[in-house]
Amino acid sequence: MSPKTLYDKIWDAHVAHEADDGTCLLYIDRHLVHEVTSPQAFEGLRMTNRKVRAPEKTIAVPDHNVPTTAGRDDPKNMTEDSAIQVAALDKNAKDFGIHYYPVSDVRQGIVHIVGPEQGWTLPGMTVVCGDSHTATHGAFGALAHGIGTSEVEHVLATQTLIQKKSKNMKVEITGKLKPGVTAKDITLSVIGKTGTAGGTGYVIEYCGEAIRDLSMEGRMTVCNMAIEGGARAGLIAPDEKTFEYCMGRPHAPKGAQWEAAVAWWKTLYSDDDAHWDEVITIKGEDIAPVVTWGTSPEDVLPITAKVPSADDFEGGKVGAAQRSLDYMGLTPGTPLSEIEIDTVFIGSCTNGRIEDLRAAAEILKGKKVKVKRAMVVPGSGLVRAQAEEEGLADIFKEAGFEWRLAGCSMCLAMNPDQLSEGERCASTSNRNFEGRQGYKGRTHLVSPGMAAAAAITGKLTDVREMM
Amino acid sequence: MDKFNTLTGIAAPMPLVNIDTDMIIPKQFLKTIKRSGLGANLFDEMRFDRQGNEIADFVLNQEAYRNAEIIVAGENFGCGSSREHAPWAIKDFGIRCVIAPSFADIFYNNCFKNGILPIALPQEVVDVLMKDAEKGANARMSIDLEAQTVTTSDGEVFTFEVDAFKKHCLMEGLDDIGLTMAKADSIDSFEAQASQARPWV
Ligand code: SF4
Numbered sequence: 001m002s003p004k005t006l007y008d009k010i011w012d013a014h015v016a017h018e019a020d021d022g023t024c025l026l027y028i029d030r031h032l033v034h035e036v037t038s039p040q041a042f043e044g045l046r047m048t049n050r051k052v053r054a055p056e057k058t059i060a061v062p063d064h065n066v067p068t069t070a071g072r073d074d075p076k077n078m079t080e081d082s083a084i085q086v087a088a089l090d091k092n093a094k095d096f097g098i099h100y101y102p103v104s105d106v107r108q109g110i111v112h113i114v115g116p117e118q119g120w121t122l123p124g125m126t127v128v129c130g131d132s133h134t135a136t137h138g139a140f141g142a143l144a145h146g147i148g149t150s151e152v153e154h155v156l157a158t159q160t161l162i163q164k165k166s167k168n169m170k171v172e173i174t175g176k177l178k179p180g181v182t183a184k185d186i187t188l189s190v191i192g193k194t195g196t197a198g199g200t201g202y203v204i205e206y207c208g209e210a211i212r213d214l215s216m217e218g219r220m221t222v223c224n225m226a227i228e229g230g231a232r233a234g235l236i237a238p239d240e241k242t243f244e245y246c247m248g249r250p251h252a253p254k255g256a257q258w259e260a261a262v263a264w265w266k267t268l269y270s271d272d273d274a275h276w277d278e279v280i281t282i283k284g285e286d287i288a289p290v291v292t293w294g295t296s297p298e299d300v301l302p303i304t305a306k307v308p309s310a311d312d313f314e315g316g317k318v319g320a321a322q323r324s325l326d327y328m329g330l331t332p333g334t335p336l337s338e339i340e341i342d343t344v345f346i347g348s349c350t351n352g353r354i355e356d357l358r359a360a361a362e363i364l365k366g367k368k369v370k371v372k373r374a375m376v377v378p379g380s381g382l383v384r385a386q387a388e389e390e391g392l393a394d395i396f397k398e399a400g401f402e403w404r405l406a407g408c409s410m411c412l413a414m415n416p417d418q419l420s421e422g423e424r425c426a427s428t429s430n431r432n433f434e435g436r437q438g439y440k441g442r443t444h445l446v447s448p449g450m451a452a453a454a455a456i457t458g459k460l461t462d463v464r465e466m467m
Numbered sequence: 468m469d470k471f472n473t474l475t476g477i478a479a480p481m482p483l484v485n486i487d488t489d490m491i492i493p494k495q496f497l498k499t500i501k502r503s504g505l506g507a508n509l510f511d512e513m514r515f516d517r518q519g520n521e522i523a524d525f526v527l528n529q530e531a532y533r534n535a536e537i538i539v540a541g542e543n544f545g546c547g548s549s550r551e552h553a554p555w556a557i558k559d560f561g562i563r564c565v566i567a568p569s570f571a572d573i574f575y576n577n578c579f580k581n582g583i584l585p586i587a588l589p590q591e592v593v594d595v596l597m598k599d600a601e602k603g604a605n606a607r608m609s610i611d612l613e614a615q616t617v618t619t620s621d622g623e624v625f626t627f628e629v630d631a632f633k634k635h636c637l638m639e640g641l642d643d644i645g646l647t648m649a650k651a652d653s654i655d656s657f658e659a660q661a662s663q664a665r666p667w668v
Pocket of ligand 1: 348
């Protein structure tokens with residue numbers, strides 16, 4: 001048998017049909033659904049009298065729109081259009097008989113946090129969701145694609161996705177990370193190196209000692225942003241840490257089935273002599289705590305650097321950099337660590353898990369915030385409950401952070417949590433696009449520890465100075 | 468789905484790189500449960516100020532480009548979120564074709580599901596088309612999907628690549644779901660075999 005990559009293996013195990021031109025029907029094991037990208041898909045099913053083919057493999061949760069303040073199970077506390085979308089999801093879940101976690105359920109949260117937490121996401125699976133950050137689930141060695149609404153409808157109706165195979169890219173992070181450097185710094189640094197289109201046409205497998213050393217939470221952070229690098233999906237081969245994370249989760253297999261599953265999962269790795277279309281190697285020790293200065297995730301620099309000038313770039317990037325600098329209100333040559341911050345946001349499917357909250361709380365312990373507004377939005381109700389149990393919530397509250405209910409919140413500001421014009425935010429989310437966190441809002445992407453450090457000093461800050 | 472065969476129309480030049488889906492349709496317009504009506508808010512934050520007045524120098528507000536049917540843009544067009552609201556807004560505005568050196572993957576796929584043709588061409592070619600688009604309303608570009616060509620207003624012809632299956636579906640206006648359902652036997656037998664091999668799924 002010819003050697004295969006991890007991607008090849010998962011792909012081969014899910015091809016339900018292959019046409020002569022290589023167009024495949026890829027069978028989908030888990031379909032995650034949220035309220036924003038699904039209403040038109042369900043409407044499509046109704047109009048054509050189609051059913052959901054595999055409701056038992058379809059899981060829905062409202063997350064993008066929902067307020068993160070108390071009283072939100074009352075639709076009166078949502079804006080009218082948000083309430084309509086959430087109500088539509090309620091109804092669609094019920095009418096089509098799919099698994100559902102309503103806002104009133106403690107298990108509700110960001111779809112990419114709920115899936116793994118509940119054991120829906122498992123190694124070797126194909127996972128899709130009408131959301132680009134579906135890449136997150138790749139941390140389990142699951143092939144996870146973000147899809148559009150037409151494809152959501154296609155998967156609902158047929159449990160398959162029309163796909164052609166992507167190319168294989170290996171991103172290896174060798175050696176150990178330095179103290180203060182996290183999964184977020186890895187994933188941003190990779191995008192800084194490859195650019196936001198560098199991964200286009202590829203599925204990326206992240207490997208190397210620094211990746212192996214990461215917890216499952218950290219691996220999810222890395223894969224989450226594969227999409228920001230343009231890749232169709234990100235993958236990390238499953239190992240003992242993966243199995244340990246999955247074991248005992250509500251929808252993970254039990255008993256003999258667990259044994260059978262693990263036996264198969266152990267075969268899920270890239271063979272030594274597998275073919276790679278592209279290989280990128282980064283030394284773990286070369287990665288520093290980073291921040292973004294512009295309006296694309298590729299605008300990444302170590303916190304010790306200075307704001308660049310448009311002249312530092314070439315081609316189409318010159319104009320883009322100038323536009324970014326104007327939008328961000330930054331002067332070239334300013335040390336990044338002198339940029340003052342108004343708001344700190346800790347949360348999102350990138351960094352809204354328990355380990356992220358622990359990292360931030362560690363820095364905040366016994367300190368007070370200096371920024372106008374600081375908020376923590378746990379990725380799920382269960383993360384929130386665990387953080388309360390561990391005493392992290394008290395640390396945040398005493399420091400002056402708002403302690404919110406679970407949802408996407410200021411990651412994309414579709415709910416009331418938004419930046420105002422010109423407001424500057426240190427955010428643990430994944431996109432610093434123009435307007436992403438609010439009209440004319442300015443976003444600097446950072447790790448949870450860096451966000452906490454910025455909250456204390458009121459400026460972008462090197463977390464290593466606070467450790 | 469609408470068929471796409473040939474198109475001759477005004478092309479709007481948008482030389483920016485990394486035009487993301489948040490720019491194409493900002494999130495406040497995603498709270499709809501319909502597919503239609505989004506064209507009014509295409510590129511909303513670039514097109515209108517906070518009071519809803521047009522920003523004069525934005526390309527689609529310029530008289531010459533109000534009826535553009537083609538966009539010529541910089542690399543990595545459509546990056547960011549998977550929101551299909553982006554192609555819905557583009558289509559609803561009246562744009563049927565986007566030409567760029569490269570596209571983000573999900574956006575590229577989403578276009579085909581909505582009767583929009585995304586054309587990826589090398590940077591040098593896009594540079595020529597950008598110049599042509601900058602000539603304004605009298606310079607009409609032509610697209611022929613069957614022949615896989617773009618013709619500038621000066622008659623210069625460039626050929627482009629497109630996946631044969633995607634081309635076929637776009638030209639015939641075919642519904643993917645119907646096509647896949649016709650292969651239900653394959654899906655049934657895959658499911659039967661997979662539930663033996665991996666019963667925990
Ligand atoms: S947290 Fe942000 S990136 Fe993640 S699913 Fe929600 S909106 Fe998307």
